[in-house]
Amino acid sequence: MFDRVFVNAVDADGAPLNLAVRQGRFAAIGGERPESGGAEIVDLQGHLVLPGFVDGHIHLDKSFVGDRWRPHRPASSLRERLAVEKQQLASAAPIAERADALIRQAASFGTMAMRCHVDVDATTGLTHLHAVMQARERWRGVVDIELVAFPQAGVVSCPGTAQMLDAAVQEGAQVVGGIDPTTLDNDAEAQLDIVFGIAEKRGVKIDIHLHEPGQQGIDQLHRIAARTKAAGLNGRVAVSHAYALGDVAPDVVERIAAALADAGVSIMTNAPGDRAFPPVLALRAAGVQVFTGNDNIQDAWWPYGNGDMLQRAMLIGYRSGFYTDEELRIALNMATQAGAAVLGKTGYGVEVGNEASFVIVKAPNAAAAVAAVPAGRAIVRNGEFWGDGAATSRSLFNAD
Amino acid sequence: MFDRVFVNAVDADGAPLNLAVRQGRFAAIGGERPESGGAEIVDLQGHLVLPGFVDGHIHLDKSFVGDRWRPHRPASSLRERLAVEKQQLASAAPIAERADALIRQAASFGTMAMRCHVDVDATTGLTHLHAVMQARERWRGVVDIELVAFPQAGVVSCPGTAQMLDAAVQEGAQVVGGIDPTTLDNDAEAQLDIVFGIAEKRGVKIDIHLHEPGQQGIDQLHRIAARTKAAGLNGRVAVSHAYALGDVAPDVVERIAAALADAGVSIMTNAPGDRAFPPVLALRAAGVQVFTGNDNIQDAWWPYGNGDMLQRAMLIGYRSGFYTDEELRIALNMATQAGAAVLGKTGYGVEVGNEASFVIVKAPNAAAAVAAVPAGRAIVRNGEFWGDGAATSRSLFNAD
Numbered sequence: 001m002f003d004r005v006f007v008n009a010v011d012a013d014g015a016p017l018n019l020a021v022r023q024g025r026f027a028a029i030g031g032e033r034p035e036s037g038g039a040e041i042v043d044l045q046g047h048l049v050l051p052g053f054v055d056g057h058i059h060l061d062k063s064f065v066g067d068r069w070r071p072h073r074p075a076s077s078l079r080e081r082l083a084v085e086k087q088q089l090a091s092a093a094p095i096a097e098r099a100d101a102l103i104r105q106a107a108s109f110g111t112m113a114m115r116c117h118v119d120v121d122a123t124t125g126l127t128h129l130h131a132v133m134q135a136r137e138r139w140r141g142v143v144d145i146e147l148v149a150f151p152q153a154g155v156v157s158c159p160g161t162a163q164m165l166d167a168a169v170q171e172g173a174q175v176v177g178g179i180d181p182t183t184l185d186n187d188a189e190a191q192l193d194i195v196f197g198i199a200e201k202r203g204v205k206i207d208i209h210l211h212e213p214g215q216q217g218i219d220q221l222h223r224i225a226a227r228t229k230a231a232g233l234n235g236r237v238a239v240s241h242a243y244a245l246g247d248v249a250p251d252v253v254e255r256i257a258a259a260l261a262d263a264g265v266s267i268m269t270n271a272p273g274d275r276a277f278p279p280v281l282a283l284r285a286a287g288v289q290v291f292t293g294n295d296n297i298q299d300a301w302w303p304y305g306n307g308d309m310l311q312r313a314m315l316i317g318y319r320s321g322f323y324t325d326e327e328l329r330i331a332l333n334m335a336t337q338a339g340a341a342v343l344g345k346t347g348y349g350v351e352v353g354n355e356a357s358f359v360i361v362k363a364p365n366a367a368a369a370v371a372a373v374p375a376g377r378a379i380v381r382n383g384e385f386w387g388d389g390a391a392t393s394r395s396l397f398n399a400d
Numbered sequence: 401m402f403d404r405v406f407v408n409a410v411d412a413d414g415a416p417l418n419l420a421v422r423q424g425r426f427a428a429i430g431g432e433r434p435e436s437g438g439a440e441i442v443d444l445q446g447h448l449v450l451p452g453f454v455d456g457h458i459h460l461d462k463s464f465v466g467d468r469w470r471p472h473r474p475a476s477s478l479r480e481r482l483a484v485e486k487q488q489l490a491s492a493a494p495i496a497e498r499a500d501a502l503i504r505q506a507a508s509f510g511t512m513a514m515r516c517h518v519d520v521d522a523t524t525g526l527t528h529l530h531a532v533m534q535a536r537e538r539w540r541g542v543v544d545i546e547l548v549a550f551p552q553a554g555v556v557s558c559p560g561t562a563q564m565l566d567a568a569v570q571e572g573a574q575v576v577g578g579i580d581p582t583t584l585d586n587d588a589e590a591q592l593d594i595v596f597g598i599a600e601k602r603g604v605k606i607d608i609h610l611h612e613p614g615q616q617g618i619d620q621l622h623r624i625a626a627r628t629k630a631a632g633l634n635g636r637v638a639v640s641h642a643y644a645l646g647d648v649a650p651d652v653v654e655r656i657a658a659a660l661a662d663a664g665v666s667i668m669t670n671a672p673g674d675r676a677f678p679p680v681l682a683l684r685a686a687g688v689q690v691f692t693g694n695d696n697i698q699d700a701w702w703p704y705g706n707g708d709m710l711q712r713a714m715l716i717g718y719r720s721g722f723y724t725d726e727e728l729r730i731a732l733n734m735a736t737q738a739g740a741a742v743l744g745k746t747g748y749g750v751e752v753g754n755e756a757s758f759v760i761v762k763a764p765n766a767a768a769a770v771a772a773v774p775a776g777r778a779i780v781r782n783g784e785f786w787g788d789g790a791a792t793s794r795s796l797f798n799a800d
Contacts, residue, residue, distance in 0.1 A: 014469070068764070069414070069764045069765060069767070069768045071724060071725040071767065072723040072724050072725070073724075074723070074724065273717075273718035273719045273720075273721065274718075274719060274720065274721035298768075298771065298772065302723050303723055303728065303767065303768070303771040304714070304717075304718060304771050304772075305771070305772070306772040306773065306774075311773075314704070315673075315718070317673075317704075318673035318674070318704060318715070319673045319674060320673075320674065321673065321674035323472040323474070323702050323703055324471060324472050324473075324474065325471040325472070328703065364468070364469045365469060367469070367471065367703065368469045368698075368703070371698065371703035371704050371705070372698065372704075372705070372706040373706065373711075374706075375775030
């Protein structure tokens with residue numbers, strides 16, 4: 001009747017959970033241990049089962065993971081940072097290799113889907129995109145990777161970039177990116193015309209990096225919300241970082257949050273360490289979809305990160321002052337369901353009929369997992385233990 | 401000539417490191433592999449060697465680690481928080497058991513010394529102190545634990561507390577604590593009279609929790625610096641948290657930093673997630689000893705933390721905007737040497753003649769270890785692999 005039954009686990013609330021698998025899919029899920037028939041029984045020993053993590057914002061073409069350590073070099077402007085990055089990447093291993101190493105590392109922590117921003121401009125052309133697509137191909141069926149054509153240095157101010165973004169989308173990028181329309185391009189309407197133009201013409205989604213501070217950033221968000229609504233792109237536009245939301249007074253947040261919710265614009269924050277960032281609870285209360293991602297991981301931009309979305313959920317909670325179980329579960333939601341919704345991932349989560357893929361964490365419930373970020377994990381994909389440690393994982397959770 | 405030689409490691413800078421051990425102590429240390437003679441060779445496979453971590457601020461009597469998860473309950477005042485804590489602890493396992501579990505967990509991450517604040521007041525008496533001393537005894541020679549008699553609810557405003565602090569010190573607490581002299585006791589001079597009085601009379605050190613904000617907190621720091629200097633307690637007084645240092649302008653920080661450095665008052669910060677905290681670089685530049693600790697770990701105060709000082713060093717760097725290798729090493733210094741200096745730990749560190757105790761981390765250098773917080777560790781104590789995973793650790797780093 002079943003191929004395998006995982007018994008004696010707990011769900012996010014710490015309640016008993018048993019998972020029966022047939023042909024790689026969840027066939028039965030519940031608090032009661034099902035009749036196993038002749039199925040193999042795997043005892044999860046009271047540990048937590050979570051859906052696969054979703055990294056809603058990662059730069060696979062930039063990271064030095066899988067390559068040697070490169071000390072961070074300070075830069076005093078974006079142009080200087082881009083020059084440093086170019087120089088550091090010139091001596092690094094090929095993008096496809098580094099991307100592959102980072103995907104592997106993230107997958108070993110339990111990540112099963114990503115939205116990856118890939119540099120696309122007139123100089124770089126589609127080289128980064130092609131390299132990341134190559135790495136993506138190796139991981140097909142294991143980690144779902146959505147690609148964003150990302151104009152790191154601006155759009156209008158970098159001639160040829162608009163054409164390249166369009167070309168990237170035609171080659172398979174599912175999302176067109178933008179960045180700081182006012183401060184980088186000095187012409188917000190012109191950049192947004194291009195980005196929204198490509199999205200409408202090609203039927204792709206939008207994800208705009210927005211570092212613009214204070215009222216300037218809020219004005220930009222209103223502009224993006226209005227365009228999203230006008231274009232009927234509800235649920236298909238995201239703004240990443242949106243630092244401005246952390247800079248302004250609660251009544252200003254309330255007004256823009258209502259506009260973002262109404263237009264269906266989601267917000268991605270990685271909870272940066274040393275600057276203000278969007279108030280997660282206020283945005284969610286207004287109905288805004290808020291998700292998270294690791295952003296830069298050990299690259300020319302900064303040295304932090306390891307690809308672990310459970311650590312990211314902890315940082316979201318830590319920086320947001322989340323203490324209660326409900327708040328900690330919100331941080332986890334941002335790293336799981338909310339990201340899956342933004343990526344449009346179907347058949348996601350621990351539900352009958354879905355692919356039997358999940359993460360086992362040595363924690364008594366989801367709140368405890370977020371607070372303590374246990375290293376003890378095991379990954380199950382299509383009902384089978386997965387990864388370098390598959391044999392070890394299996395022995396940790398003994399089959400009878 | 402040697403009992404065991406650990407070869408092929410790297411030091412904090414990533415330079416080659418080989419460690420020869422005789423009778424549990426470092427007998428030779430260097431970039432060249434020493435003549436091993438008949439000694440056993442252990443290949444550390446290019447991984448990083450760090451000195452044991454020092455947790456400069458922990459509350460072993462409060463944590464629920466080793467007990468069941470208790471969801472955080474919000475409280476609107478200190479009094480309410482103390483009531484919630486009392487209620488939650490009433491149903492928890494005995495203090496000595498929980499303290500033992502947390503020490504074990506911290507030790508498994510590589511912590512080898514701690515400064516532990518223990519609640520002491522007229523109601524609690526010395527019960528917490530005795531329980532933590534019992535746990536400390538079990539860990540003697542493995543984790544050095546310095547005890548602070550900590551008046552959680554105030555001194556002057558809680559009759560009998562002053563006597564209990566003195567009694568705690570007579571029973572073996574090496575440090576007398578204080579807390580928010582103005583806001584809790586409404587009489588800064590009276591609390592400081594008692595705390596400094598005990599320190600001078602009994603020859604113990606001082607560590608004062610200071611959450612008082614802005615100029616109020618700065619005034620308190622000036623008061624503490626002046627008293628420290630007057631009493632000749634240079635190097636024997638610490639202020640924990642000192643949030644005020646994160647609230648005020650750089651010129652105000654500069655003045656108080658000079659006073660703290662001159663008086664030899666050190667500052668402990670855990671880099672809280674959602675409020676301003678002391679500017680580490682400015683304080684160090686002025687000559688102030690700055691150290692760190694995990695503070696509360698999964699207790700009635702907050703749900704975060706797991707006892708790992710490498711994660712704490714990452715949080716210090718993350719919150720401080722530390723990106724360069726030099727800055728990341730400063731974060732590590734706060735979790736190692738700086739803490740060891742404050743605790744007065746002798747024979748500490750990877751140096752010939754010292755106890756051959758160290759932490760092996762799967763990282764290419766110290767900066768990378770702080771940035772990524774690798775779970776892959778092994779602990780060596782007196783030249784021997786140590787801990788639950790000792791056999792595994794050993795097999796990871798194969799002996800020839």
